[in-house]
Amino acid sequence: MSRNYHHGALAEAMVDQALADVRVQGAEHVSLRSIAQTLEVSPSSAYNHFADKDDLLRAVGACGLAALDERMARVLAAHPTDSPDAARARFSGLGRAYLAFAIDETHLFQLTFGPICAVQEISPEDTGPYNKLTTALDDLDRWQLLKPGIRSDLDLMVWASTHGMATLLVEGAVPPESVDAFIDSMARLVFIEGALSAAEVR
Amino acid sequence: MSRNYHHGALAEAMVDQALADVRVQGAEHVSLRSIAQTLEVSPSSAYNHFADKDDLLRAVGACGLAALDERMARVLAAHPTDSPDAARARFSGLGRAYLAFAIDETHLFQLTFGPICAVQEISPEDTGPYNKLTTALDDLDRWQLLKPGIRSDLDLMVWASTHGMATLLVEGAVPPESVDAFIDSMARLVFIEGALSAAEVR
DNA sequence: CACCTCATATGAACATTGTCAACATAGGAG
DNA sequence: CTCCTATGTTGACAATGTTCATATGAGGTG
Missing domain, CATH: 1.10.10 (Arc Repressor Mutant, subunit A)
Known part of the structure; x- marks a missing residue:
């Protein structure tokens, strides 16, 4: 009324x-x-x-995906410089943003990537989180910061490991403190001249 | 009655x-x-x-975890030899088993690692899938098959990437055909002398 | 302005679900 | 045999998703 x-x-x-x-x-x-x-x-x-309760929840899940993407976009906006250091900072920052979203918005993360919201298969014209990761990798490659010959392996690998780490955090299989170790390990495995210190970004 | x-x-x-x-x-x-x-x-x-419907579902989730662990145990039993090749086969086989479980038992996987079944934080005395992965990595290290200096980074990284790949498969973000590419990439990134061909194991 | 129509909101109703409390019973311990 | 405890039943309750028939308002048309 x-x-x-x-x-x-x-x-x-x-x-x-x-x-x-x-x-x-x-x-x-x-x-x-x-x-x-x-x-x-x-x-x-x-x-x-x-149409449905699930239909409403799918709309919420889309908000979740948008929120994640916005966090990652903010990271990119915060490192506009085009230097090798900026490229590395963008890469690590994207990973941190992904994991921070999982930690801060556990329930939303679970809905967004859960059974209700069918994620569409990734496509070349994607502009979301996956695309941001791959273009960050392209950047690193352009500056020759990646170990030789591994570029093509990293698209799927970095995506899977980051998403997997996020779900491990969400499931409680791994404590939030291990995020730093994860980011450091990623840097050591991917960058040509070894580790990026945890403090270097944020 | x-x-x-x-x-x-x-x-x-x-x-x-x-x-x-x-x-x-x-x-x-x-x-x-x-x-x-x-x-x-x-x-x-x-x-x-x-106590609860969720309590029953947790019991089912435990079955899921056991089923996954059994698949991985079967892989280990199938490669009893202690040779470098066997070590590599065990490692790749474990990853394949993990991903096959996600593909074959999508719903069970979702329950086992979903919000209802609280996974306990991983502990040193774990004997499940995580432990099998790490001991396989130890094996590889013993045979000096890993790229130098990366051993300590691999526990979390391999776990996260495999689990992440599994969830991407389950969510439909990635098609089942990409499993081979994933395993190959993993091998290229981790093994010292490059790729393990997709056909090498199974 | 009056009217009509369509999108939107309401009300009552239904089937289904998880859960509980009171009661029944089976089958072994004494 | 008797009794006790673990286990299963009955009946009920509140909450939920969903539907259908109905009301109502807003905006364009005459």
Whole structure:
């Protein structure tokens, strides 16, 4: 009664509320009805905008992916210089951003990469996190900072290891403190002249 | 009425049935009640053996972890020889087994490493998949097959990348065909004398 | 302005689910 | 045999996702 969502803002409002709820309780404990109740709206009104509860959650998952991508974009924006040091800082910074997202937004991470949100197979024209990683690797290669001959192996390998480390963090298999060790190991394995100290970036 | 579970086999039977259901529908679509119905048992009987639905699912998740570990153990048993080639075969075989499990048992993998089953932080006395990976790495190191100086970086790195590749497969972000490329890249990055051909193992 | 129409919200209802408390019973210990 | 404990049953409750018929408002058309 009081507020009427007849202006089409309900969809957005529901995604926002669902996002907030996912952040605190995790996607599995989110209820359509309680979202509707918080918004002072009938439960069935959701079905004018979403086919399904999962459909709403997929929208939230897309927000999660966007949030991750934004964190990575911020890292790139923070190191605009075109120097070898900047290239290394961008690379390590991207990895750190990915892992920080997993730590800060555990529940959102789980939804975004969970069973509900079907991630589409990566494509050449991707502009998200994967693309940012590969172009950072291209940068490193251009400055000849990578060990010789390994460039082509790194796309999948760096992606998998970073994503894997993120899920290990999320699952609690590994403590947040091991992020530094991970980044350092990555640098030692990939850079030509050895380690990038943990303190070098942030 | 007909069959009586008064011999204590209900718990095991429920885990078995739940495991079967998880395999086909995924953990999120299994219901306590339907499991009980299939077993011709009252829904509430479950609560004599499990605190919770999640408690039952955790038991299923433990089965998943055991199944993964068994696959890896089988690989080790298949390469008992103590030669450099055997060491490399064991290493690649372990990775392949991990990824094959993710592909074959997607739903079980998702449950085992999902939010419901809290994986305990890895410990030195672990005897599961992680331990098998690290001892395989020790083997490689003993035969001096690893690039110099990288041994200590590989524990976390190999684990994270393999687990990450597995989750990428499960999420559909990467097609099953890329497993070979992944294993090959891993070999090129880790072994001292370059690539291990995809056909070399299996 | 009046009207109509479509997108949107509501209400009541349904089936299903997890969970619980009170009760029944089986089967071994004494 | 008797009793006790572990195990299974019955019936109920609240919450959830979903649907359908209905109401209502907003915006364009006459």
